[in-house]
Amino acid sequence: MFTTVNILGTKVTSITMQQAVETAVQFIEAKHNYMIATANAEMIMRATKDQELKEILNKVNLVIPDGAGTVWASNYLGVHMPERVAGFDLVQNLLQLAPSKGWRVFFFGSAPGVAEKAKLKAQQDYPGIEIVGVRNGFFTAADDKAIVAEINAAKPDLLLVALGVPKQEKWLYKHLPELDCALSIGVGGTLDVMAGVMKRAPLWMQKAKLEWLFRGMMQPKRAGRLMALPKFVNAVRVWKKKANQ
Numbered sequence: 001m002f003t004t005v006n007i008l009g010t011k012v013t014s015i016t017m018q019q020a021v022e023t024a025v026q027f028i029e030a031k032h033n034y035m036i037a038t039a040n041a042e043m044i045m046r047a048t049k050d051q052e053l054k055e056i057l058n059k060v061n062l063v064i065p066d067g068a069g070t071v072w073a074s075n076y077l078g079v080h081m082p083e084r085v086a087g088f089d090l091v092q093n094l095l096q097l098a099p100s101k102g103w104r105v106f107f108f109g110s111a112p113g114v115a116e117k118a119k120l121k122a123q124q125d126y127p128g129i130e131i132v133g134v135r136n137g138f139f140t141a142a143d144d145k146a147i148v149a150e151i152n153a154a155k156p157d158l159l160l161v162a163l164g165v166p167k168q169e170k171w172l173y174k175h176l177p178e179l180d181c182a183l184s185i186g187v188g189g190t191l192d193v194m195a196g197v198m199k200r201a202p203l204w205m206q207k208a209k210l211e212w213l214f215r216g217m218m219q220p221k222r223a224g225r226l227m228a229l230p231k232f233v234n235a236v237r238v239w240k241k242k243a244n245q
Helices: 017-030 041-047 051-057 068-076 087-101 114-125 141-154 167-175 190-195 203-207 211-218 220-226 228-244
Strands: 004-007 010-013 034-039 062-065 104-109 130-135 158-162 183-186
Touching: 004 068, 010 041, 010 051, 017 034, 017 062, 017 087, 017 183, 034 041, 034 051, 034 087, 034 167, 041 051, 041 068, 041 228, 051 167, 062 068, 068 228, 087 114, 087 158, 087 183, 087 190, 104 114, 104 141, 114 130, 114 190, 130 141, 141 167, 158 167, 158 190, 167 183
Parallel strands: 010 062, 034 062, 034 183, 104 130, 104 158, 158 183
Antiparallel strands: 004 010
């Protein structure tokens, strides 16, 4: 069992990338509708005001620390968090394993055409991979039943859902009992990066824990959302102070 840390009411697992990959492999091989969430500071802050999201994060099978802010918060609160486990990198590790494991993969989400481009990129990077279905993220609640049926008909072992936070977590958790899929992961902008429609921060910025800043520079519309990080730091400090009183 791994140690978890309660960050502003959301429980996050203290885990390394290698351990996360090994756990995901176990989930897929168990074939029992598992779900992984990727928690960065923005998601945890959102969960403080979104009770449904918070409850989902505290019920899913694994919540990985996808962000330097999450790692900082855990260590600040006294629970050693060895490293950031980026959702994008976890997905790439699993896609790399997919051909040798015989896993079937489904891409669901992002704008029209993005999942198809991500599929081509995966086939280029991971020869022999089986991407058994793609579907864009433009739909209404009336389409849910058909989407679930489409996914189940493809019989994927791994379902990657890129609908953004918190839509992807809420959609997945709601339909998890109906989905015939071993492991589902909410992957945010992963398909956009794979498709080349969104750049990822240079490696030096990733290592310097500045990927959040790069996203803000590349997407000015996110500027307001970037304020979640300083607010998160302050909230964690207040959280610790209250806990120690």
